Structure formats: structure tokens, C-alpha cells
Amino acid sequence: MKIVVADDISDCAEVLAYLLRGDGHLVFVASGGAEAIALSASVRPQVAVLDIGMPDIDGYRVASTIRQNEWGRFIQLVAFTGWNDAHSRQRAAAAGFDLYIVKPIDPMPFLKRIRELETRLT
Numbered sequence: 001m002k003i004v005v006a007d008d009i010s011d012c013a014e015v016l017a018y019l020l021r022g023d024g025h026l027v028f029v030a031s032g033g034a035e036a037i038a039l040s041a042s043v044r045p046q047v048a049v050l051d052i053g054m055p056d057i058d059g060y061r062v063a064s065t066i067r068q069n070e071w072g073r074f075i076q077l078v079a080f081t082g083w084n085d086a087h088s089r090q091r092a093a094a095a096g097f098d099l100y101i102v103k104p105i106d107p108m109p110f111l112k113r114i115r116e117l118e119t120r121l122t
Contacts, residue, residue, distance in 0.1 A: 001026070001121075002025070002026045002028070003046070004050075005017050006029075012103075016049065019107055033054045033058060040066055047114065049080045050078065052079055077097045078100075078114075079092040079099065101113065
């Protein structure tokens with residue numbers, strides 16, 4: 001499955017990409033919101049894992065921008081954030097995210113949830 005990972009903290013993005021690649025996915029990494037939008041438009045992934053707190057364009061805006069495009073209607077969007085409050089979760093749902101995951105993650109349950117997204121696509 002093609003996955004875009006976007007996080008302005010490069011170590012976080014690379015570790016997540018490594019984990020997903022180890023699970024057999026083709027992963028593309030973006031270092032910010034603008035790059036995530038452009039990369040998603042180019043690659044057309046099945047899943048995009050987006051940090052919320054990116055400084056250039058936050059994950060909420062990235063998600064809503066992706067959803068406004070025909071090619072982005074069926075991408076499974078995953079909010080990947082350190083924010084674990086009701087307001088952030090509500091904003092994520094309103095922006096079009098399908099799944100909300102709070103950092104730090106436990107790798108095995110995280111991969112299980114990504115695999116569950118894959119079943120939605122078939």
C-alpha cells in the first residue's frame with residue numbers, strides 16, 4: 001500500500017516510515033504540510049499519516065485540502081499527533097480524518113490499525 005507520512009520532525013517521520021516499510025508498505029516522506037499536499041497529489045497514496053502540529057500548514061488544513069480534491073476523496077487520513085484532547089479530536093474529524101492516533105505509539109497496535117484501514121479500501 002502507498003502511504004505518505006508527513007511530520008516536521010524528521011526523526012519522527014523517518015522512524016514511522018521505517019516501521020511502515022518493514023510492514024511491506026511503499027512509504028513517501030514529507031517534511032511539512034505544503035510538501036504533504038504536493039506529494040499526495042503526485043503519488044496518490046491510499047493512506048496519509050499527517051502530523052497535526054506542522055508549522056507551515058497544519059495537519060487540519062492539509063487534510064481538508066486533500067479532501068477538496070477528487071483524488072483525495074478516498075485516501076484514508078490518519079491524524080498523528082501528541083494532542084490528546086476533545087477539541088483537537090473534533091477538529092480532526094471536521095477536517096476529514098478517518099483515524100486519530102496519539103504519539104507516542106506502540107508499534108504493533110499502530111500497524112494493526114493501518115492494516116485495518118487497508119481493508120476499507122478493498
